[in-house]
Amino acid sequence: MTQTTGTAGDPPYLRIVAAIRRRIADGELAPGDRVPSTRQIASEWGVALATATKALTTLRLEGLVEARSRIGTVVATNTPPTPAAAPRTRPSPAAHTATAANSPAARASEQELTLDRIVRSAIDIADAEGLAALSMRGVAARLGVAAMSTYRYVPSKEDLILLMADAAYGEESNPVDAPAHWRARIEVGARTLWRVYRKHPWLARISSLTRPLLLPNLLVHGEWMLAALDGHGLDPNTLFDIHVLLYSHVQGLAAHLEMEADAEAATGQSEDQWMDSRAPVLQELVDSGRFPTFAKVVGSFEDGYDLRLDALFELGLRALLDGLTPVVEG
Structure with missing residues (x-):
């Protein structure tokens, strides 16, 4: 000390x-x-x-x-x-x-x-x-x-x-002219919300899905997403479930921004330094033979796995919208 x-x-x-x-x-x-x-x-x-x-x-x-x-x-x-x-x-x-x-x-x-x-x-x-x-x-x-x-x-x-x-x-807003297609509108709204969390990492950790913040400026973002899904014949429960699912994807990933800042402050190590310090433990798991798929995937990385939250956000958003397309348009 x-x-x-x-x-x-x-x-x-x-x-x-x-x-x-x-x-x-x-x-x-x-x-x-x-x-x-x-x-x-x-x-x-x-x-x-x-x-x-x-x-x-x-x-x-x-x-x-x-x-x-x-x-x-x-x-x-x-x-x-x-x-x-x-x-x-x-x-x-x-x-x-x-x-x-x-x-x-x-x-x-x-x-x-x-x-x-x-x-x-x-x-x-x-x-x-x-x-x-x-x-x-x-x-x-x-x-x-x-x-x-x-x-x-x-x-x-x-x-x-x-x-x-x-x-x-309230710092980020969606365009006045909304895209005509529901998917394009969802993409715009999700990326706008992601920018908010990127600017203010603490924001994603102050509420849960079960106890949402009833704030006017947050409801502005919610209104944008709900309006994109409305008019496609979805029953109210399904429509709102999809809205919550999309929001949880954005908020869930964004929560790790502040969590990493907390961890770095507590340990004094960056993400890369922390992973380097765990290299012997990782190697022991790989060499154990108990996890062959994990060992194969990890061993295929030339310079290690680079966790990129922005890329994961886009990948997850695309996968969600691909899966939801038959539900919304069916």
Whole structure:
């Protein structure tokens, strides 16, 4: 486990802050470099995600780091002078937060605070660091306002996530002129939804088929697909079953985008590195003789199997539509 440089009696998040602060002071982390994400901090220091989030929030309040959409948290371009070691006597985090919240800049931010700014900032955090990194306090810190300010607009994190999801689904739209053929229309709608999940990997994991999100902008996508299937003599149950099946194909594959990000943060290994580390286990399975077909297929790959989610999405969509054609047109 990583050793920090803070005072032994400090709470864990302050010891993490001290360690990252020292890396910045020593030049190990330069302006623009990525700092550990909340998931990486949780894994590296063995702390809860909430503790990791609190550490990054403290560093943001100090002006040492900043979050950038789809990049992550990086060392701020104009960082304030950083001491070589954290002072032994310093204001408490609560006093630090209160001072920042009462500054002229914070008061100006309070006056400019809107629900849309809160939602957009929350989306940026989730895109960059994953949904587990999201907190109401973290959103407030990113916006430079008091921690409780966001609650005047959104009562809870759960409500915020619903607003984020609705906004995300509304970012991509289908063409005004729909293709005439049902299959072409389904292809357009599925690819539009796939683009949404590609932009926001966290989105596919916040709902299930059995408990769908009843969001206006998600229903816009659903309406497009249902309209493509309507008018072909399908009974309502079959029509809706097909719609759910098509949606599950898109969402099911997209869920792996965030799962891989979580796994990489937890293990510190990329997908390829993880597979390379399992090479002895794989070779043992191949050599066992118990799985001849598996051994034959795996052995035929010249450079290993490359899992491509975009290609799998297209392959699955084509196979589904081929199989559904006699049902829709029969």
